[in-house]
Amino acid sequence: MNDALMKQMKERIEALKKLPGVGSKSIKDVLEENGFTRRDFLKWSAAMAAMLGLPASFAPVVAEAAEVSDRLPVVWLHLAECTGCSESLLRTDAPTIDDLIFNYINLQYHDTIMAAAGWQAEENYEEALEKFAGRFILCVEGGVPTKDGGEYLTIGPEAETGLAKLKRTASKAAAIIAVGTCSSFGGIQAAYPNPTGTVGINKVLNKPVINVPGCPPSAKNIVGTIVYVILYGQLPAVDNFNRPKWAYGLRIHDLCERRGHFDAGEFVEQFGDAGAENGFCLYKVGCKGPYTFNNCSRERFNQHTSWPVQAGHGCIGCSEPDFWDSMAPYEEPLANKKFMSVDADATADKVGITILTVAGVAIAAHAALSAIKNPKE
Amino acid sequence: MAKRVVIDPITRIEGHLRVEVVLDENNVIKDAYSSATLWRGIEVILKGRDPRDAGFMTQRICGVCTYSHYKAGITAVENALGIEPPLNAKLTRTLLDFALFFHDHIVHFYQLHALDWVDIISALKADPKKASEEAFKYVPKGYEPIATGEDHLREVQKRVAKFAEKGDLGPFKNAYWGHQTMRFTPEQNLIALSHYLKTLEMQRIAAQMMAIFGGKNPHPQSLTVGGVTCVMDLQDPARLAEYMTKFKELADYTNRAYYADIVMAAAAYGNEPSVVQKNNLGNYLTYRTMQTSANSWLFDACGYIKDFDLSKFYEIDESKIEEDVTHSWYKDTGFRHPYNGETVPEYTGYVDGESINGEGKLVHTKVANPEGKYSWIKSPRYNKEPMEVGPLACMVVNYAKGNEKVRKVVDEFLAQTGLPAEALFTTLGRTAARMLQTKTIADYGLEAFNNLVENLKVDKTTVTPYVIDKNKEYKGRFIGDVPRGMLSHWCRIKDGKIENWQAVVPSTWNAGPVDGNGKKGAYEVNLIGMKLADPTKPLEVIRNIHSYDPCIACAVHVMDVKGKKLGEFKVDPLYGAC
Numbered sequence: 022m023n024d025a026l027m028k029q030m031k032e033r034i035e036a037l038k039k040l041p042g043v044g045s046k047s048i049k050d051v052l053e054e055n056g057f058t059r060r061d062f063l064k065w066s067a068a069m070a071a072m073l074g075l076p077a078s079f080a081p082v083v084a085e086a087a088e089v090s091d092r093l094p095v096v097w098l099h100l101a102e103c104t105g106c107s108e109s110l111l112r113t114d115a116p117t118i119d120d121l122i123f124n125y126i127n128l129q130y131h132d133t134i135m136a137a138a139g140w141q142a143e144e145n146y147e148e149a150l151e152k153f154a155g156r157f158i159l160c161v162e163g164g165v166p167t168k169d170g171g172e173y174l175t176i177g178p179e180a181e182t183g184l185a186k187l188k189r190t191a192s193k194a195a196a197i198i199a200v201g202t203c204s205s206f207g208g209i210q211a212a213y214p215n216p217t218g219t220v221g222i223n224k225v226l227n228k229p230v231i232n233v234p235g236c237p238p239s240a241k242n243i244v245g246t247i248v249y250v251i252l253y254g255q256l257p258a259v260d261n262f263n264r265p266k267w268a269y270g271l272r273i274h275d276l277c278e279r280r281g282h283f284d285a286g287e288f289v290e291q292f293g294d295a296g297a298e299n300g301f302c303l304y305k306v307g308c309k310g311p312y313t314f315n316n317c318s319r320e321r322f323n324q325h326t327s328w329p330v331q332a333g334h335g336c337i338g339c340s341e342p343d344f345w346d347s348m349a350p351y352e353e354p355l356a357n358k359k360f361m362s363v364d365a366d367a368t369a370d371k372v373g374i375t376i377l378t379v380a381g382v383a384i385a386a387h388a389a390l391s392a393i394k395n396p397k398e
Numbered sequence: 399m400a401k402r403v404v405i406d407p408i409t410r411i412e413g414h415l416r417v418e419v420v421l422d423e424n425n426v427i428k429d430a431y432s433s434a435t436l437w438r439g440i441e442v443i444l445k446g447r448d449p450r451d452a453g454f455m456t457q458r459i460c461g462v463c464t465y466s467h468y469k470a471g472i473t474a475v476e477n478a479l480g481i482e483p484p485l486n487a488k489l490t491r492t493l494l495d496f497a498l499f500f501h502d503h504i505v506h507f508y509q510l511h512a513l514d515w516v517d518i519i520s521a522l523k524a525d526p527k528k529a530s531e532e533a534f535k536y537v538p539k540g541y542e543p544i545a546t547g548e549d550h551l552r553e554v555q556k557r558v559a560k561f562a563e564k565g566d567l568g569p570f571k572n573a574y575w576g577h578q579t580m581r582f583t584p585e586q587n588l589i590a591l592s593h594y595l596k597t598l599e600m601q602r603i604a605a606q607m608m609a610i611f612g613g614k615n616p617h618p619q620s621l622t623v624g625g626v627t628c629v630m631d632l633q634d635p636a637r638l639a640e641y642m643t644k645f646k647e648l649a650d651y652t653n654r655a656y657y658a659d660i661v662m663a664a665a666a667y668g669n670e671p672s673v674v675q676k677n678n679l680g681n682y683l684t685y686r687t688m689q690t691s692a693n694s695w696l697f698d699a700c701g702y703i704k705d706f707d708l709s710k711f712y713e714i715d716e717s718k719i720e721e722d723v724t725h726s727w728y729k730d731t732g733f734r735h736p737y738n739g740e741t742v743p744e745y746t747g748y749v750d751g752e753s754i755n756g757e758g759k760l761v762h763t764k765v766a767n768p769e770g771k772y773s774w775i776k777s778p779r780y781n782k783e784p785m786e787v788g789p790l791a792c793m794v795v796n797y798a799k800g801n802e803k804v805r806k807v808v809d810e811f812l813a814q815t816g817l818p819a820e821a822l823f824t825t826l827g828r829t830a831a832r833m834l835q836t837k838t839i840a841d842y843g844l845e846a847f848n849n850l851v852e853n854l855k856v857d858k859t860t861v862t863p864y865v866i867d868k869n870k871e872y873k874g875r876f877i878g879d880v881p882r883g884m885l886s887h888w889c890r891i892k893d894g895k896i897e898n899w900q901a902v903v904p905s906t907w908n909a910g911p912v913d914g915n916g917k918k919g920a921y922e923v924n925l926i927g928m929k930l931a932d933p934t935k936p937l938e939v940i941r942n943i944h945s946y947d948p949c950i951a952c953a954v955h956v957m958d959v960k961g962k963k964l965g966e967f968k969v970d971p972l973y974g975a976c
Contacts, residue, residue, distance in 0.1 A: 099414070101436060101438055102461075102951070103412075103458055103459060103460050103461035103462075103951045104412045104413070104460070104461045104462050104951065105458070105460075105461020105462075105464060105616040105617055106461065107461075108461050108462055108464065108616045109461075109616055111505070111509075111598075111601070112601070112602050112605040112615065112616075127568060128568050128569050129568065129569075130569075131569055132407055132409040132410075133409070133410065133411075133412070133510075134410065134509060134569050135409050135410070135569040135570070135573075136409075136410075136513045136518075136567075136569065136570045136571070136572075136573030136574075137409065137571065137572040137573045138405060138407065138408055138409045138410070138940050139403075139404070139405035139406060139407070139408070139756075139936065139940075140405075140755050140756030140934070141572040141573065141574075141756055141935075142407055142409050142572070143407075144572060144756060145571060145572050166437075169745065172745045172747065173436065173437045173438075173743075173745070173774075174414065174435060174436045174437075175414075175435045175436075175747075175748075176406070176407055176414060176435065177406055177407065178404045178406050178753065178755075178763040178764065179762075179763065179764055180406075180435070180747065180748050180764040183436075208458070209438070209440060209443065209455060209458040210438040210439060210440065210443070212443045212455075213443065214442065214443070215443075216439035216442050216443070216743075217437065217438060217439055219438075236458065236617060237461060237616055237617065291861075291863070292622045292624070292625065292627050292860075292861045293624070293625055293627075293629065293859065293860050293861025293863075297627065297629050297630075297860075298629050298630065298633065298858070300630055321614075322609055322613070322614035322615070323602070323605050323606045323608075323609040323614060323615055324602070324606060326606045326609040326610060326614075327609045327610060327612075327613050327614060327631075328613055328614055329613040329614060329619035329620070330613075331613060331630075331631075332611065332612060332613030332614075332618075332619065332620035332627060332628040332631060333613075333620060333626075333627030333628050333629055333630060333631075334613060334619045334620050334622065334627040337454060337619070345443075345455065349447065349448060349451050350447075350448035350450060350451050351450070351451050351454055352448075352450050352451075352622065353448075
């Protein structure tokens with residue numbers, strides 16, 4: 022099995038090596054210029070392999086994949102969004118390898134950072150589509166408004182709708198990555214009553230889309246997905262919501278630093294109380310960690326500086342579809358959820374109201390929560 | 399015959415923006431149209447929600463000024479409920495603001511704006527030794543330049559040369575390199591280029607600075623109605639030290655790079671007409687921001703100046719804030735206070751026309767219809783007058799009010815550059831004001847940090863408890879300055895749910911279309927009179943528009959589909975008019 026996989030990846034990398042790259046310098050040179058050793062790079066490769074669920078013996082292949090990343094043209098399209106995902110990428114770890122990988126891919130179009138504007142920017146766009154037809158990765162940030170023909174977003178001198186531009190671009194892309202919850206599931210603008218008819222991009226495309234949700238997603242999940250595409254030449258194994266399993270396979274709750282307090286039945290009853298000062302579990306003030314599939318509790322944010330649960334606020338479930346509606350109110354346990362007459366499911370209700378209020382039986386709650394599985398396969 | 403230039407997309411901004419200018423035979427701008435091309439409808443989505451959720455949703459208005467709308471959403475609800483968060487919470491929020499301003503302003507100048515001033519290709523011709531010496535000319539007294547040693551510059555040059563040799567400049571291709579209004583010498587370009595790269599590193603430190611008490615960045619998550627949740631971090635001396643260290647790093651960088659580069663730009667661009675042309679709109683509006691103790695704010699002015707007159711300061715009257723949609727894609731007529739917002743989308747699109755393309759040919763384009771509607775942005779007005787908001791407004795209005803810290807920072811800058819105060823009212827001045835605002839924070843911001851530490855010794859409260867009475871109706875607002883200028887959020891709560899929400903954001907004030915009285919907003923009116931060297935490369939327009947740091951996702955979201963009347967407007971005595 023592993024041998025076959027190794028063979029597949031090596032073939033893929035050999036094929037990529039034959040493509041014209043942007044530069045003549047290898048990532049080794051880039052590393053040296055930035056003061057990194059080969060050892061650091063291999064360490065990163067091993068970590069990335071582990072993150073992608075590959076055996077340790079695959080680390081050298083991951084390193085090779087990173088080295089051919091300049092063969093990978095990327096077109097980044099902004100639709101209905103807040104630019105938070107681009108900002109997240111801009112803050113990607115530095116000076117670590119993730120950042121170099123991102124700097125090292127062949128970024129053909131990204132309107133938040135590119136120098137050209139207006140006609141010149143449009144020219145770059147059309148040229149990239151033509152020159153790299155069938156070869157580029159399309160990263161989409163933002164949902165796509167569909168109501169009234171998509172008139173809520175237009176781009177360019179001919180006022181092409183975002184919907185038309187997305188379809189046109191996607192038809193030429195080799196792979197499509199929905200970066201963030203907006204492009205994955207519609208995001209904030211698709212929350213009830215969704216006045217612009219915004220949807221996740223997979224709803225209007227007839228090609229597979231890999232979703233990397235989060236509001237915003239961590240840079241690691243974005244970079245990891247790109248490395249995966251290079252390695253496999255195909256989209257990673259995903260769950261029911263097209264999220265890569267390697268990043269979204271575990272619940273926030275599974276590796277949470279406050280998990281011990283949950284198991285011990287120690288909860289923050291309200292913000293600012295003694296439980297908050299002691300770092301107790303945030304379930305009762307609305308943490309959605311038990312219902313949210315993502316790796317935040319392991320990876321954290323901003324070079325591991327912190328994450329919402331560490332800062333004393335519960336998870337709001339931002340990588341789940343329709344979380345703006347299904348997880349609200351964000352500061353109440355899901356059990357008490359009653360929004361737009363939709364009641365929370367019976368299990369959560371029982372856990373939140375009946376069991377969790379009784380200290381000492383949280384183990385039972387844990388058993389119940391564990392019944393919530395990532396919708397795999 | 400009049401020629402039109404359509405610039406869509408305006409890149410290196412947040413959001414989707416188009417700007418059209420009409421030129422006379424001498425390529426002087428006679429008219430201009432600013433048009434936002436995306437609408438998302440976040441206020442209508444807020445209706446019927448739990449008021450405690452508002453901050454998280456308003457936050458998603460923008461991922462760049464990622465904290466501004468979060469704080470505004472939470473504070474507007476606190477104001478409506480009549481509660482005041484503990485001092486610890488207020489000061490912690492200020493610390494998050496500092497991180498945001500540092501981040502936003504340096505990223506704006508280097509990553510978004512610098513390519514309008516700095517010619518990367520020209521930097522390749524520079525003499526690193528001369529450039530290294532040159533860098534000493536611009537730093538403030540008592541500082542040495544950063545990242546401009548000869549060896550360092552040589553490395554920067556090598557990296558960029560390798561990049562340029564590839565033949566595919568990636569995100570840097572097809573820009574306006576060699577444009578005749580680019581004024582830096584090769585050496586100056588090299589200095590700025592080095593800082594462009596260095597800023598990528600510094601902005602991560604600013605983001606970490608926010609994450610310490612904010613949980614993450616973008617979209618921090620440690621505010622709650624009534625206070626802040628990061629009580630453990632606040633009581634951890636190691637965390638406090640981490641914050642202070644990063645603050646000092648950013649403050650140091652502000653002086654040794656950002657400040658110095660603006661002084662350098664003032665020296666080089668002082669003779670470039672398009673950047674020192676005086677604005678045509680002389681009204682500037684701001685509101686107090688960054689609380690530094692129980693009763694003081696770093697920028698304490700709540701008011702405006704008129705007709706460029708720095709000698710008279712006027713206090714704001716909140717009831718005079720209104721919005722008009724005559725030329726915006728909404729149904730309605732007349733001016734309305736945000737509490738009475740009545741807006742239904744009515745997209746009428748663009749009309750067929752012609753404009754000059756990148757090759758100088760007249761080609762078919764969709765163009766704005768000046769007689770009709772042409773933007774998703776509304777037109778806010780104060781007492782029926784357009785106002786410019788932003789760091790320039792913050793600095794000049796605080797200056798006029800007599801804010802001593804602001805006066806000191808501004809006067810020193812004017813003295814060092816030899817520029818008159820008048821020079822502030824230009825594209826160059828607007829870009830300088832953003833830096834001067836950052837420097838004010840760098841010089842005086844730690845006061846807030848020190849006051850927080852002192853207060854934590856005697857008071858550990860971080861949250862004020864409250865009850866939302868379902869039988870009561872509430873009304874409240876947030877007003878304050880954020881990185882792009884004066885922001886206000888206005889809310890009404892009924893039956894324990896959000897009845898109405900309206901946001902009047904900085905980029906709306908600046909980027910809105912002409913109003914029903916024929917008065918233009920800052921973008922449009924300030925472009926008029928500017929001469930373009932080459933209509934196929936409208937760099938002067940882009941430089942001017944970038945100097946406002948456009949945030950268009952922020953500016954386009956205002957709507958109340960039901961068109962309800964929302965009752966009278968009253969200022970809550972708790973926050974009050976200042």
